[in-house]
Amino acid sequence: MTHVSTRPLEQSEFDIWQQAIARQFADAQVAAGLWTEEEALDRAVEANRTLLPDGLDTRHMILLRGVLADGTPIGRLWIGLTHPRGVAGCAYLYDIEVDPGFRGRGLGRALLAAAEATARDHGATHLELNVFGDNPTAIGLYSTAGFEVVTQQMRKRLS
Template sequence: MPDLTLREMPASDFDEWYDAAVRGYADLQTSAGVWRAEEALRLSAEKHESLLPAGRATPETILLQGLRPDGAVVGTLWISLVHPRGVADCAYLFDIEVVEEHRSAGYGRALLTAAEGVVRDRGISALELNVHGDNTRAINLYASSGYRLVTQQMRKDLGSGRGDHEG
């Protein structure tokens, strides 16, 4: 596993990260068919505002950057020490992101391991996350790191339902 150190996300990097997180989540929800493209950015912004009402200073929230020994940022972590559905003794990993040019070099696993250590150091015994069903790379990373399936949603596209068949 590559050498990695963590630091709190500097204020100077927060706005850029936040904007990218809002756009990325909107894109994920659109590609998954959860939100329509024309409303996705607004819905994502509302979701992020509700989860990070005080930005970097949101209580029980940890925003970190992973750094190589040369100081290059290789990725970010967004951890909530309070589970969004109230699961006791369980933190939640809202986002783990490896900078594109550093992907496939083991930094995803290093960041995940670091996130687990941060949560464990806070006295919390479990960490949960969500992964989209078509993100095979992430699913394999989490499964090989000991994460187990807790819930699963499934969907079948049935067409518009309007005029697609004769009645």
């Protein structure tokens, strides 16, 4: 596995990422049938604002840039040290993303390992995340990395 280290996200990177992550989250919510296209982006921006009220300085949130040994940035991590539903000792991985030009090289697995190490270094005994059902690549990665399903929602379209 290629080694990936992390460094704090810089303010300029955070500003760009905030726009991109809101769009991605909005699109995922629409695809999952949870939000309408018309409301999605506003709701995603507000959700992120609520979770990160002080931006990079938000308490109990860690925003990192994954980098290769030569310093090349390859992705991002957003880790909450407190679980959104209050699960004791459990950090929450809000976002993990490998930049498009670096995908398919095992860097997602390396970035996930870096997230686990960061959570562990901050005292977490568990790490939880959410993955949408239409993302088999991510589901496969998390399963082979030892993540287990703890809750599952299912839906059926009714004619």
